[in-house]
Amino acid sequence: MSNAPSTLQAFRASLLHFHADPAFSDAAHAWHADGLLVVDAAGRIVAAGDYAALEGTLPFGTPVTDWSGKIICPGFIDTHLHFPQTDMIASPAPGLLPWLETYTFPTEGRFADPAHARATADFFLDELLRNGTTTASVYCTVHADSVDALFEASAARNLRMAAGKVLMDRHCPDFLRDTADMRASEDLIRRWHGKGRAMYAITPRFAPTSTEAQLAATGELARAFPDTIIQTHVAENRDECAWVRELFPQQRSYLSVYEHYGLMRPRALFGHCIWLDDEDFRLMADTGSAIAHCPTSNLFLGSGLFDMARADAAGALVSLGTDVGAGTSFSILQTMNEAYKVARLKGSYLPALRMFYLATLGAARSMQLEGTIGNFAAGAEADFIVLDPKATPLLARRTANAGTLEETLFALALLGDDRAIRATYAAGRLVHEREELPA
C-alpha cells in the first residue's frame, strides 16, 4: 500500500437507496445502519455498504467524513418545476387559468432581462440544494437567455439539471409569444445538451398555448434529438381539459394531442396527469413516458387528486414534482407529505419507502437516468444528501421512538423540510451544509 494521498473519499452514516420499486418488489431497498459510501476523485460512486465490510478496503489516508446518526440517501430528483416562478410562489388566485393571467405571465415577462434571469437562477439552484434536490427538470421562460442563465448557474455548481425554453405561440400575452420556428431551441440544444451534466428539455408549455404548427415543429425537434427530455403539462384541471377538447376536437383525449405530434416517448415527462382515463394511463406506460405527480400544486390550485393506484395498475412511470410556483414548497419532503394525503383521499396508501423511491430511483427511471443518478450503483454520479432525523425538536422526539425504518422515513416525510437536510453533495462535492442546531 503506497503512502500517496488517496484519491478516494468516504462518508460514514446510515445508508438508504433502492434497486427496485417497493410497490412491486419485497427486496427493493438497501439499508446499512452503519454504512460507508465511497466516492472517487471523478465524483462517482465506488462502493456503498456496511462500514465494517468496506472500511478495511480504503487506501491509507482516505478521508472519512463522519455523519454517524444521520441517513445518507441519493439526492432528491424533482421532475417538474418552473425556475422563473420562484418570485411568485404563494400567490393567491382562484384556479389555474386566472393564476396564469394574473401572476405567471407578468412574472415570466421579467426574464427578458438577462441580469434578472441570472440572479434568479442562482437563488433557485441554491434553494434546491438547501432542500436536498440535486437534479430537476426545469421550465425556463420563452427567452433563450433564461436557459443560458439556468445552465450557467448549474454548471458552476456541477449539477445534473434538465431545462429548456418554454414554447408557446398562442393564448399568451404578446411579450411572451413565440413562433413555430425551432431555431432558438435547436441552438440551445447544441449549446447545452450533454455539456458537462446539462440535459436539454424540449418544453412546450401545454397544448392550449401552442398552435398545431408549433406542436408539429416541436415533435420534429424531439425526433431529431431523441435523447433530450420532453416536458409539458397534461390534464391538470377540468376547465383546461374542456378547453383542449374545443381546440383539438379531432383527438381522442388531451394526452392524444401529444401522442399525435410525436411528443410521447421515453424521457417525456408529463406534469399532473389528474384527469386521465385508463387508456391514457396505458398510453403513458406503452410509450415509456412518465408522470410527474405534483401534489402541493394540485391541492393549492384545487386542480384535483392524482390517482397513483391507477397509474401503478397501468405500469406507468411515476415521480414527484414540486411545481413551484403553483407548488407551495421547494421541499420534496413536504411534497411527500402531500402525496401521502392525496393517496389517502383516493382510498390508497403510500408508504414512506415508496415515496423515497419515487423521489430518487423512480425519478431517475422516469428520466431514463438509472445507472447515472438515483441510487448508489457503482459508477453512478455521487449526488447524495445527509438527512437529519433529529433536525427539529419534534422530529428528534418522534424519531427517538421510531421502531422501524419505515417509521423514521415517514416522520421525515411528514415533519421534515429544508431543516432536515443537513448537507447536500453533488458529484462528491459539498454544495450545501446547514448549521448544526444548538443541542
Ligand SMILES: [Zn+2]
Ligand atoms: Zn407546472
